[in-house]
Amino acid sequence: MKKELVFGHKNPDTDAVVAAIAYSYFMNQKGIDTEPVALGNPNEETKYVFNHFNYDFPRVITSADTDKVMLVDHNESQQSVDNISDVEVTHVVDHHRIANFETSNPLFYHAEPLGCTSTIIWKLFNQEKIEIPAQIASLMMSAIISDTLLLKSPTTTDQDKAALESLSRTAGVDYETYGLDMLKAGTNLDSKSAKELVEMDAKTFDMNGKKVRIDQVNTVDLDDTLKRQSEFEEAIKNEMNVENEDLFILLITNILTSDTKAIVLGNDSVLSVFELTFNTKIENNIAYLPGVVSRKKQVVPQLNENF
Template identity: 60%
Template sequence: MSKELVFGHQNPDTDAIVAAKAYSYLQNQLGYDTEAVALGEPNAETAYVLNHFDEPTPRVVTTVKPEVDAVMLVDHNEFQQSVSDIESVQVTHVVDHHRIANFNTDQPLEYRAEPVGCTSTILTNMFAEKDVKIPVKLAGLMMSAIISDTLLLKSPTTTDKDKEALRALAQIADVDYKSYGIEMLKAGTNVDAKSDQELIDADAKSFDINGKNVRIDQINVVDFEDVLKRQSSIMTAMNNEAQSEGYDLFLVLVTDILNSNSKMIVVGEPTAAVEKAFAAKLTDNVMDLPGVVSRKKQVVPQLTDALN
C-alpha cells in the first residue's frame, strides 16, 4: 500500500494539526501507511498544546504531488483551503465538520462529515467504532482541539457529542480540562507579538460565496483593544492583501474568548450585504457582534444568505 499524507487546512489551527495526527495514527493502526503533515506553522495556541504534551511539530508541506499520489483530508474539504496542488492527487478519505463546497473527486472515497463542533470529536467516535485505543498523549491533544474549536464548550457549534468526547478524552489524559482549557486559550491571545500581516493570516479561510471571493480571519483576544488599537495598520494590511489576492470582502472577526462576544473589521464590498447579514451597522469599518464567536455557524451562513 502506497504512503499517503494526512493534513488539515491552510493556516492550521489546533484541530487541523491534531486531527491530522489522530487520523494518521488511526489509519496506521488499520493497516494504512500515512504521515501527518501541516500546511503551515502552528499558531501560538497550538504550539502551547504541542509543548504541553511533549508532541513534535509536524513537518510543513506546500505541495504533495512530488511525494505521494493520494492524500487524506481532515478539518476541511474546500480546495481553496487545501494544499496548492490538491487537484493533482487523489483524495481517498475526508473527515470534516464544515460545509461541503468546491469539492469533487474522480474516484469514490470514504467521506465522514458530521455537524459537530470539532473534527476531533468525530475522530474520537471513529476510534471507538474501530475498537482502537486512544493513547494518553493523543487523548490530550484531541481534548485540546475540542476545547479550541468550541471555546471550552461555549461556542454555539458545541453539541452533546463534543461534550461527551471532551470528557472521555480528559479522563484518558487525566487532565482537568476546565483549568487547562482556560490557560490554553489564553496562550493563543498574545497579539502584541504578531505583525499585522501575521494577525490577518493566522486563522484566515477563503470562501466562494455566490461568486464573491470572501476572506474571513478570526483573532482571539481577552481585550478588544489589543487589536482595535492597531485598526488602521491592520486595515492597510487587509486592503493590500485583498488587492493582491483578489478578495472582494475581507473580514476580521475579533473574538473575546472570555465574554463570548466579537467585533468585526470589514474592508471591501458590498458592505451593505455585511450589514444585512448581521442586522447591524458598521461604524468606521467596525461592527459589534454580541454573542458571535463562531465563523462556521454565525458568520458564513449569514453572509451566504445576504450575498445570495
C-alpha cells in the same frame, strides 16, 4: 510506495493539525501507511499545546509529494494543499459545509455537524475499538477545547462534551483548568505582526462568485487589540489586492465575554450585504457582533445565504 499524507486546512488551527495526527494514527492502526503533515506553521495556541504535551509538530508542506491524500477539518479546494487537483483524495473527515469539492473516484467521506473534527475522529476510534494513546488524547482534548471555546461555542454538541470528558480522563488532565490557560495562550497577539494576524486563521470562501475571506483572532480585551486597527487595515488591503478578494472580515473575538468586533473591508455592495446579514452598521470599518464567536455557524452560513 509513498505514505499517504493526512492534513487539515491552510493557516492551520489546533484542530486542523491535531485531527491530522489523530486520523493518521487511526489509519496506521488499520494497516494504511500514512503521515500527518501541516499546511502552515502553528499559531500561539497550537504552540502552547504541543509544547505543553512535549509533542513534535508535523512537517509543514505547501504541495503534496505523494499521489494520494486524506483531508481532515476541510474539503474546499482553496483551503487545501496547492496541488490538490493533481492528487487523489481517498478520505475526508470534516465538520464544515461541503463546497468546491469533487473527485474522480469513490472515497470515504465522513461529515457531521459537530463542534470539532477531533470529536468525529474520537467516535471512529470508539467504533473500531482502537485505543487512543494518552498523548494523542491530550492533543484531541485540546482541539475540542479550541474549536468549542471550552464548550461555550454555539457549535458545541453533547457529543463534543462527551468526547472532551472521555479524552481528558484518558489524558489524565483537568480540562477546565488546562483549557482556560490554553485559550489565554492563544490571545497573546503582541508578538505577531498585523500581516501574520490577518493570515493566521484565515479561510477563503466562494459566495456566489464573490471571494470572501474571513479571519478570526481571539483576545481577552477587544479595545486593546483594536488599538492596532490601522495596522490591520493596511495589512488587509494588501492581502485583498494580492488575492483579488471582494470582502475581508477580521473577527476579533473576546473569549471571556463571547462577543466579537469585526474589521470589515470591501466595496459598498458587499458591505451592504454584510450589514443586512447581521442587522448592524459598519462604522469606521468596525461592526459590533454581540454573541458571535463561531465563524463556521454564526458567520459563513448567514453571509453565504445573502450573497
